[in-house]
Amino acid sequence: MERNELDENTGTSAIVEIIDNGPIKISGEIMFWDLKRDITDSPSEIYLCRCGKSSNKPYCDSSHKMRL
Amino acid sequence: MERPRNHFTRGRSYKNDEITVYWKPDACIHASYCYRELIEVFDPGRRPWIDLSGSNTERIIEVVNMCPTEALSWKWNEDARNIDVERDQTNHIKFKRPELMSTEKAKDEIRPVSVKIMVDGPVVVKGNFTIRYNGKEKNFTNGIISLCRCGGSNQMPFCDGTHRKIGFEDK
Numbered sequence: 001m002e003r004n005e006l007d008e009n010t011g012t013s014a015i016v017e018i019i020d021n022g023p024i025k026i027s028g029e030i031m032f033w034d035l036k037r038d039i040t041d042s043p044s045e046i047y048l049c050r051c052g053k054s055s056n057k058p059y060c061d062s063s064h065k066m067r068l
Numbered sequence: 069m070e071r072p073r074n075h076f077t078r079g080r081s082y083k084n085d086e087i088t089v090y091w092k093p094d095a096c097i098h099a100s101y102c103y104r105e106l107i108e109v110f111d112p113g114r115r116p117w118i119d120l121s122g123s124n125t126e127r128i129i130e131v132v133n134m135c136p137t138e139a140l141s142w143k144w145n146e147d148a149r150n151i152d153v154e155r156d157q158t159n160h161i162k163f164k165r166p167e168l169m170s171t172e173k174a175k176d177e178i179r180p181v182s183v184k185i186m187v188d189g190p191v192v193v194k195g196n197f198t199i200r201y202n203g204k205e206k207n208f209t210n211g212i213i214s215l216c217r218c219g220g221s222n223q224m225p226f227c228d229g230t231h232r233k234i235g236f237e238d239k
Binding site: 012013014015016017018020024026028029030031032033034035036037042046048049050051052053057058 | 167180181182183184185186187188191193195196197198199200201202207208209213215216217218219220225236238239
């Protein structure tokens with residue numbers, strides 16, 4: 001019997017990173033749909049607003065820094 | 069459930085003449101079917117804990133298929149046999165771990181990751197992806213998550229439906 005190592009990290013196509021007090025960063029192989037604005041795209045990296053305050057939604061425009 | 073980041077780093081595979089069995093520790097929920105059914109092969113007290121020489125292939129497949137998660141999955145070593153595997157073989161990698169299929173076609177089917185901005189709602193991420201938040205990391209295979217965009221969720225970073233209560237308008 002053989003035992004092989006298998007790298008779990010190669011199993012996924014994209015990384016979703018929730019930046020502390022900041023936006024959602026998504027990078028990798030992405031198919032992007034904005035259903036409200038009817039946009040379809042395949043960017044390699046996007047930063048999405050998650051504070052609700054951006055004036056360039058769905059993208060982050062750093063408005064979260066102005067919250068206080 | 070959340071677990072420490074280093075818990076997700078590696079998986080293992082075990083082979084006999086006919087099949088390969090994959091073990092993905094982070095997916096195990098300790099339902100215990102494997103060792104209750106076939107302790108000769110799946111013995112948590114032994115290292116390595118899986119020994120495929122303990123039973124025949126047919127029985128091993130039967131027990132791997134009982135695993136309710138993707139912690140245990142299997143494939144035929146002869147690639148051609150993996151293509152027409154039926155749905156009743158629930159834990160074949162085609163159904164549980166498509167990223168392990170060797171044909172490009174099978175891999176293409178699960179890529180890329182879909183990112184959907186819902187109207188006045190969350191962003192829904194679907195496919196094979198890794199999420200990192202609060203110093204934690206989790207891999208999803210054929211997974212789906214919904215992330216808050218309104219800033220009001222009580223279950224950050226995930227959507228809990230608050231956008232509707234606060235009248236979030238995405239403009």
